[in-house]
Amino acid sequence: MHGLQPLAVFGKDELSNGLNDLETMKRYLGRMSMKKSLLLVFTAVLVFASVFAGCESNTTETSDASADDQQQATETDDSAKSADESEDNAKAAAAIANGTMEYKESPFFAGKGLPPVKDRLPKQPKLTNEMPPSQLKYRIGKYGGTLRTIRMDASWDGVAWTLATEPLVNSPGRLGEEITPNVVQSYEVSNDLKQFTFVLRDGLKWSDGTPVSTEDVRFTVNDVLKNEELTPIFPQWLRAAGKADGTPMELEVIDNLKFKIKFDKPYGGFLLQLTTGDYADLMKPSHYLKKFHKKYADPSELKKRVKEARFQPNEWYNLFNLKEVSGWDIGVPEAIGYPVLYPYIHAKNGNVRTFERNPYYFKVDSAGQQLPYIDQVKSTFVQNLEMGSLKILSGEVDFSYEWAPITKIALFKENEAKYGYKTLLNTTLHRTSADLFLNMTYKDANWRKVVRDIRFRQALNLALDKSEIADTVQYGLAKPSEMQGTEYNLDEANRLLDEMGMKKGADGFRMGPDGKKFTVQFTYSSWMTSFQPTAELVAEQWKLLGLDIQLKQVDQTLLSTMVNANEVQMTTGFTHGPVFAPWTDWGFNNWGRQWYLWYTTNGKQGEQPPEEVLNFYKLVDGIRELSLEEALKRREELRENMKKNLWYFVPNEEIIQPIVVNAKLRNLDDAGYQIANSFGGEQWWFEQ
Numbered sequence: 241m242h243g244l245q246p247l248a249v250f251g252k253d254e255l256s257n258g259l260n261d262l263e264t265m266k267r268y269l270g271r272m273s274m275k276k277s278l279l280l281v282f283t284a285v286l287v288f289a290s291v292f293a294g295c296e297s298n299t300t301e302t303s304d305a306s307a308d309d310q311q312q313a314t315e316t317d318d319s320a321k322s323a324d325e326s327e328d329n330a331k332a333a334a335a336i337a338n339g340t341m342e343y344k345e346s347p348f349f350a351g352k353g354l355p356p357v358k359d360r361l362p363k364q365p366k367l368t369n370e371m372p373p374s375q376l377k378y379r380i381g382k383y384g385g386t387l388r389t390i391r392m393d394a395s396w397d398g399v400a401w402t403l404a405t406e407p408l409v410n411s412p413g414r415l416g417e418e419i420t421p422n423v424v425q426s427y428e429v430s431n432d433l434k435q436f437t438f439v440l441r442d443g444l445k446w447s448d449g450t451p452v453s454t455e456d457v458r459f460t461v462n463d464v465l466k467n468e469e470l471t472p473i474f475p476q477w478l479r480a481a482g483k484a485d486g487t488p489m490e491l492e493v494i495d496n497l498k499f500k501i502k503f504d505k506p507y508g509g510f511l512l513q514l515t516t517g518d519y520a521d522l523m524k525p526s527h528y529l530k531k532f533h534k535k536y537a538d539p540s541e542l543k544k545r546v547k548e549a550r551f552q553p554n555e556w557y558n559l560f561n562l563k564e565v566s567g568w569d570i571g572v573p574e575a576i577g578y579p580v581l582y583p584y585i586h587a588k589n590g591n592v593r594t595f596e597r598n599p600y601y602f603k604v605d606s607a608g609q610q611l612p613y614i615d616q617v618k619s620t621f622v623q624n625l626e627m628g629s630l631k632i633l634s635g636e637v638d639f640s641y642e643w644a645p646i647t648k649i650a651l652f653k654e655n656e657a658k659y660g661y662k663t664l665l666n667t668t669l670h671r672t673s674a675d676l677f678l679n680m681t682y683k684d685a686n687w688r689k690v691v692r693d694i695r696f697r698q699a700l701n702l703a704l705d706k707s708e709i710a711d712t713v714q715y716g717l718a719k720p721s722e723m724q725g726t727e728y729n730l731d732e733a734n735r736l737l738d739e740m741g742m743k744k745g746a747d748g749f750r751m752g753p754d755g756k757k758f759t760v761q762f763t764y765s766s767w768m769t770s771f772q773p774t775a776e777l778v779a780e781q782w783k784l785l786g787l788d789i790q791l792k793q794v795d796q797t798l799l800s801t802m803v804n805a806n807e808v809q810m811t812t813g814f815t816h817g818p819v820f821a822p823w824t825d826w827g828f829n830n831w832g833r834q835w836y837l838w839y840t841t842n843g844k845q846g847e848q849p850p851e852e853v854l855n856f857y858k859l860v861d862g863i864r865e866l867s868l869e870e871a872l873k874r875r876e877e878l879r880e881n882m883k884k885n886l887w888y889f890v891p892n893e894e895i896i897q898p899i900v901v902n903a904k905l906r907n908l909d910d911a912g913y914q915i916a917n918s919f920g921g922e923q924w925w926f927e928q
Contacts, residue, residue, distance in 0.1 A: 244841040264664060301583045309912060315827040329367065332606035332768045332878035336364050345615045346383040346597060348615040357610055360449075362441035364425060366603045368611060370920030371382075372412040375911040380605055381613040381925030385459040387905075388638045389619045392629050392767065393796060397571030397619050398641045400595060402918035404570045404582040408522065409436065412668065414916040416868055419511050423519045423602070425497075425580060430639040433506040440497045445600040447523050459526035461491045463535060464564075467555040473841055475521075477513050480505040482824070482858070482864025484839055504559045509864040509871065516823065519567035532560045571619070580592040583612040585921040593619040611923035625769055635659025642917065645769045645898075646715045652900055663899055664899045664910040665717070671814045674774035676704075676889040677827055678760075681834035681847060682809050686754045697886040700735040701725070703785050704778065709891045713773045717896035723818060724886060750786040759788040771812050774891070775784050806833045817860065818879060818890055824860050826878070831888045856881055902926070 345357035354360065372379070389399040410422040421427060423444070428437040444452040465471050465478065466488070479486030480503040492500040501522075503510075514521075530536035532545065534869035542556055551558045565575040571593060574588035583601050589593035595617040603611045608725040620636075622628045628643045633721045634656055644652065644663070651662045678691045678700075690696050705728045706720035720726045742750040745757060752758035760782075772793065779789040794802070802808045811830055816823035828836040832853060837846030839857050845926075849857070859881065861873045882890070897914040907923040 241496045273485050287794065295876060324406055327608050327724060332367055332608070335608075336367060336604075339363070341604075343604065343606045343610060345610050345613060346613075348383070348597060349599055352599070355449075360445065360600045361604070362425075362445075362602050363444040364441060365610075366422060366441070367416070368414050368920075368923055369420060369601045370410070370604060370923055371909075371912065371916060372415065372417070375413050375916075376920075377636050378923070379906055380607050380609070381906060381923070382927070383609070383613055383615065383925075385614050385926040386616040386618055387614050387920045387921075388636060389617060390622050390631055390643060391571070391619050391639065392622060392625070392628065392643060395572055395797065396568070397593065399617070399639060399918070399921075400571040400584075400586075400593070400619060401568055402641070402915065403489050403584055403595070403921040404567065404580070404921055405518050405618065406581055406771045407517055408514050408519050409511055411512070414515070414919070415912070416512060416515075419515060425525070427511070429511070433508045433510075434504070435500055435502050436510060437498065437500045439495075440535060441602060442497060442498075444581070444602055446527075447579065447585045447598045448577075448579045449600060449601055450525070450579060451529050452581070453496050453524070454499045455496075456489065456523045456526045458493050458500050459530070460520075460522055460524045461489075463533060464524065464529075467557075468562060470729045476861070477824075477864065478521075479503075481507050481862070482509065482513065484859045489531075503867070507865055508867050512868070513864060517580060518567040524564060524566065528579050529560065529564060532556070546741060584617055591621045593621075595619070601922070605923075612922035614921075625766060632661070632900050633659070635661055639902065639908075639921075639924075640900040642768060642897060642899075642914070644900045646713075646717055649715070649898055652898070656903070660903050661900050661905045664901060664908075665896050669817045670820055670913045672721075672818055672890055673714065673814060673892050673895050674768070674812045675815055675827060676774075676778060676810070676812055676891070677830035679803075679806070679808055679831060679833060681806060683806060684809075685750045686756075686758075687809060689753050690710060690740075690742070690758060693740055694886065695740050696742075697889075699733040699736040699785065700782060701886055701889060702726070702727060702729045702736075703782055704889060704891060705781055706891045708776060708781070709774060712777055713770055714892055714895060717898075718892040719894040721818070721890045723890055723891045723893070724883045724923040730784060737785060744786050748786055749788045757788055759790055761790050761792065762812075763802065763810065764793045764810050765794055765799045765801060767796040768814065775812055778891075785842070788902075801831060803833060815888075815890070817875070818882070819893060824863060826856075826860055826882075828857070829886050841844065852885060853887075855886065856885070904928070 270731075332341065343357045343361060349357075364730055373631050382536055391397045391399065406423055408423045409417050409419050409427060411417070424438045425441045425740075426439045430436075439453065442454060445454060454846065463470075465474060476482060476484050476486075478489045480489075480879050490502045492502060494500060496617060501510075508805070527603045534542060537556075542559075544554065546556055547557050548555060549562060565572055565578050565579070566580060569575065570580070570582065570586060573589045576589060578586070580598065581602065583598055583603070584595035585598050586593065587596040597612055597615050603610060605611060620631070622631060625643065625645055627796050629645060631637050631650050632640050632644060632650060632800070633648075635655075635658075638661075649663060652661075656662055678697070680688065680691050682688065682691075701724055704836050706726050706727070710716060710732070711719045737750060742752065742758060744750050749757045762775055764771050766772045775791055775793075779791055780787050799808070799811065804806075808830075813827065813830060815827045817826040828839075832849060834847040835849035835853055836857075838848050839846075839854070856878075859874065859878055863871050864877075882888075899910075899914060899917075901908055904926045906925050906927050907920070908917055
């Protein structure tokens with residue numbers, strides 16, 4: 241072992257200390273390249289408290305003036321004396337509530353002809369609390385600087401998306417331990433868990449200065465979500481209890497700031513669903529989008545705009561969808577000029593995109609400084625991971641998102657001092673890494689007969705050396721998933737295939753029911769660092785069974801299109817359901833596109849799935865209506881179902897994600913979920 245302890249005995253602090261030592265890191269990475277190496281074992285425990293504790297009264301109300309802002313810990317500026325953090329936040333919350341807080345703005349806005357900062361903020365701004373005190377020692381920041389990032393997709397921008405995401409209500413650290421107001425000022429939950437009342441922040445404004453009101457909610461729900469041309473399939477999570485056959489939500493607008501969402505059945509997990517989304521799910525800038533909506537736009541002007549966008553004359557809905565670019569699409573060219581509530585707005589497009597601070601952003605720190613601290617974000621497009629790594633290694637990237645390959649950790653560590661960055665090892669991803677999906681509804685009958693036979697999937701699972709995948713792909717910074725067992729048994733796997741009648745031909749490859757060589761077309765992208773090496777390693781492992789595995793790498797956008805068109809036999813990707821109980825992502829589209837299409841369209845499209853698949857869908861759907869404690873139990877039931885049926889394969893869990901960041905970047909730590917840190921970008925600042 242050359243003096244290196246087995247990593248299974250390390251605690252989190254010991255791991256951090258050990259891997260921050262370069263020589264230890266080099267020995268560790270070298271050792272991890274060997275098959276059957278010792279595994280790093282981390283236990284990521286999600287401790288949930290009920291969202292609705294105290295719901296025994298008629299309603300439960302939560303607002304900014306109560307626990308959410310007072311509980312956040314902060315740390316005084318270096319020039320100030322140490323003070324009690326809770327007391328600082330309590331004082332700030334009180335000052336905001338009674339109108340005595342003195343607000344400050346970035347010098348970036350000087351000379352831009354904007355109204356005073358107090359008039360650009362809501363009457364009661366949000367006191368930021370993106371991370372819980374247990375995971376981040378918050379420090380009051382200083383204004384200025386440009387955050388340099390990279391992206392691997394020509395259109396989608398991971399960093400821009402995480403910086404932008406702003407849910408109506410939030411859960412610090414994405415833990416689910418508490419739910420606090422975010423975009424909204426307050427919320428109430430009825431005792432029967434059927435009605436949810438929200439109050440918008442008085443004075444909240446879109447990034448163009450237009451006031452936000454319940455008209456934005458009414459327009460989004462009634463004219464977008466309930467318009468079949470714009471939304472052919474009403475979102476499942478906005479149906480009663482989050483079920484596909486549930487009744488769609490009803491909206492009641494009470495006044496200019498207050499609205500109520502009503503369901504005809506209890507929906508205990510609704511608030512938690514809101515924390516994992518974005519305000520744009522229920523609230524879009526109606527003043528901007530109405531000019532692209534046939535109900536509101538001047539017909540001749542709309543016709544002209546549709547033609548200019550090169551759509552067919554009646555395709556106004558395509559124009560609308562092109563122009564509605566919040567959330568996931570915030571990095572596309574159409575986002576320039578689009579009104580948002582995010583900390584940054586898209587200002588300039590190209591290979592290097594520029595995002596600038598939003599003058600009307602609604603959050604402040606306890607010193608009254610309008611956030612964000614950093615003035616600009618510049619995102620550079622790189623062709624592949626290798627180019628991205630070179631930029632990171634040379635100190636040209638201030639925040640790497642998930643683009644730092646594990647294989648290069650030692651190299652990153654070696655160059656930290658030279659190029660002024662540091663390598664963080666976040667506790668765990670909020671998702672899996674590179675799951676394996678056989679599309680059981682692919683159009684070929686021969687394919688369907690083979691992959692729907694549970695013996696075939698059992699054989700493939702037994703031929704997965706999950707320890708080798710964890711060691712080779714994740715360099716031991718992951719745990720082989722025990723959900724479907726970790727037994728590696730080629731003899732039994734071969735026996736099962738023999739039992740199916742998949743005999744080997746003269747070339748050594750197994751044949752399908754049609755008497756021809758059975759080929760698996762494995763299509764993948766390099767979108768995430770784990771996809772390509774996992775695909776290549778799994779192909780080698782399954783070839784030992786006599787299976788012909790053909791690898792094909794494509795662009796992620798193309799892959800998504802192919803999956804939705806049911807043109808992919810096998811692919812790889814990540815899912816959230818096995819890791820985070822309230823999330824209902826179990827890769828349905830990838831392992832049974834036609835089945836899931838039938839389910840989500842209530843039988844209008846796709847193919848009716850077998851009863852056992854339907855039962856799995858319903859178990860997943862039901863998790864949305866449960867309390868968090870019950871959801872954890874349901875997740876274990878789902879994992880047992882996965883073990884029995886092997887709908888898809890999950891090689892690794894509890895994955896450590898390296899992130900390389902500028903050494904001067906503050907309010908960013910390696911505790912908690914990696915994604916939770918990323919969602920708190922408005923709190924980051926550069927210390928000089």
